[in-house]
Amino acid sequence: MRAVLFLLLLHIAISCPAQQTGPTPAPVITEAPTGFDGRSNGLVEDATHQDDLAKFDEFETVKDGLGPLYNAQSCRECHQNPQSGGGSQITELRVGHAAADGSFQNPSIPIGDGAEVVSGRSLVNDRAVCPSKDYPNGEIQERAPQTETIRTQRLSLSLLGDGFVEAVADQTLVDLALRQCILTAGKICGQAVSVPIVEAPGATRIGRFGWKDQHGSLLSFSGDAYLNEMGITTRLFPTEVTNLCNTVPSPNDPPDGDGLDDVDRFARFIRATTAPAPDAILSATAQAQRGAVVFSQIGCSVCHVSALVTAPAGSTINGGTFTIPPALGSKRFHPYGDFLMHDIGTGDGVLVLVQEHFGRAAPQLMAQGVGPTLTRSVQNKIRTAPLWGVRFRSRLMHDGASYTFPDAILRHGGEASTAAQRFFLLPPADQDAVLAFLRSL
8 A cells, every 4th residue: 555655646746846946036137129220129020010100100181180289290200310219309398487386387378369278288389280271260379478487498309219118117216216315325316206107097107208207108108299299189188189170070099990099009119119229330439438437437327327127028017008028028228317307407397287198097187186287396307318319419408408418418407416517527538538428329
């Protein structure tokens, strides 16, 4: 009997080996793909990526729902250098005024000779679809009222590589902000802002997209831009800014046969872009490599962080609406930015307006007491500008008002004042090395 029992246990042991115990092995971290060949980073097949690119480049017309107020007729119009998805020299106008207590107040902009007043947004659109054949007397151009004394331009951002940015875990950004504060004894403390996810009502995430970190999801970001920059409504942003001169039922962009609408394809296109690559020749020079070392030594890398790592594949983000795929999971990328909010003395005083930026989520947020603005704590802060691809910029800083790297460095005050001072105290050879490094990115 014992022999039979022994043979039975031996058979079980061979057939069902004991499970391994201990911690799960850490995922293998690999470098994110870079380049400007227009190919997918592996998220989707190249053919699908090209189809999504065509949607991103598509020229919208009034019959598609363009306007009535808008800034551009395609995504590419503002994101095109050196290829679709990149940045551009295009800026948008934002205005408002300060209340007696110093808080930001959004403007009230009359249009149509006073027939309607646009409120709940800081953006002033540069274009309108009428007067037209259907509305010969329908002039609705927005103009900033004289009362709006807070005025700023914001430069169009590059979207290349932002799929990797989206895949960074919230905790990574929170920990980074804490490390900055500890490392600099409180002189530099990035702010991680929690923002709503429009496609997941009630969910929030650390913001990382837009100059005010107003979005943590590329789908939310795409829906916001489609409405506010092009005037096209979707399931996420179903309400027009104005119904004057409006002839197309909302949402202007319903899902197609495969269940996707344009913002789904925009988000997928951005997620599949490769990260901006440095200049292979210049970055290999001794001068640029010396510049990278000096850049770090004087403290620039505290905010312009050279490398971040995405969350592992299979992680769910954006309120459970998106699962990080292998193409984006456990990837190291080099943005030279921290995607946090900082006060460097260039803040424009404009806040994130709930009604403008959060579409269908706005009524719920207002009911929860969030109020018309997201948080006053970022009023005079701006997101660190990622430096990857900065060599394609002829205009620098969030407002595009700096035209050379030394000009931009000189404007760094507040939290960045010490690093800026250290740059100008460098020997000329080291200053030139830092500038060569920046030109290589």
